Amino acid sequence: MSNTTWQLRLATTQDVAQITRCVTRAYEHYIERMGKPPGPMLADYAEIVAKHHVTVAQSCGVTGGVVVVMERPEGPLLDNVAVDPDAQGTGLGKRLIDSAESTALRLGASFIDLYTHESMVENVGLYMHLGYQETGRIEEKGYARIY
Numbered sequence: 001m002s003n004t005t006w007q008l009r010l011a012t013t014q015d016v017a018q019i020t021r022c023v024t025r026a027y028e029h030y031i032e033r034m035g036k037p038p039g040p041m042l043a044d045y046a047e048i049v050a051k052h053h054v055t056v057a058q059s060c061g062v063t064g065g066v067v068v069v070m071e072r073p074e075g076p077l078l079d080n081v082a083v084d085p086d087a088q089g090t091g092l093g094k095r096l097i098d099s100a101e102s103t104a105l106r107l108g109a110s111f112i113d114l115y116t117h118e119s120m121v122e123n124v125g126l127y128m129h130l131g132y133q134e135t136g137r138i139e140e141k142g143y144a145r146i147y
Helices: 012-026 030-034 047-051 092-106 121-129
Strands: 005-012 053-060 062-070 077-085 137-140 142-144
Touching: 005 092, 012 047, 012 053, 012 062, 012 077, 047 053, 053 092, 062 092, 077 092
Parallel strands: none
Antiparallel strands: 005 053, 053 062, 062 077, 137 142
């Protein structure tokens, strides 16, 4: 998939099965490290697509990535970014994060919050590289999260 041209668009209910598959493939390798499925693997994507800003990256009808932005009173939250393992290392994750940041700007925000599980050290490094700053660590929904 490294030479694939990805088209980003808003998700619809027809995308739910492929979103779920993409998220599962992106996060399943963390189960052993965390001792349980990561939160995004347990989410109801039909509900998420209906209620939140969800962008999918597709090529030839295949979903290679997804990003979820939730509106909150305190500001937008990049709740999940997932890239299929076959598309990782292609820059797709960065494009999806850029899309989430654009969504936050369209919502009138000058920032976007995000979090990751403390055991997902690769993500922490990526987010710091992209200019994000750690603002806190909390136990939330049974997960140790870094914001």
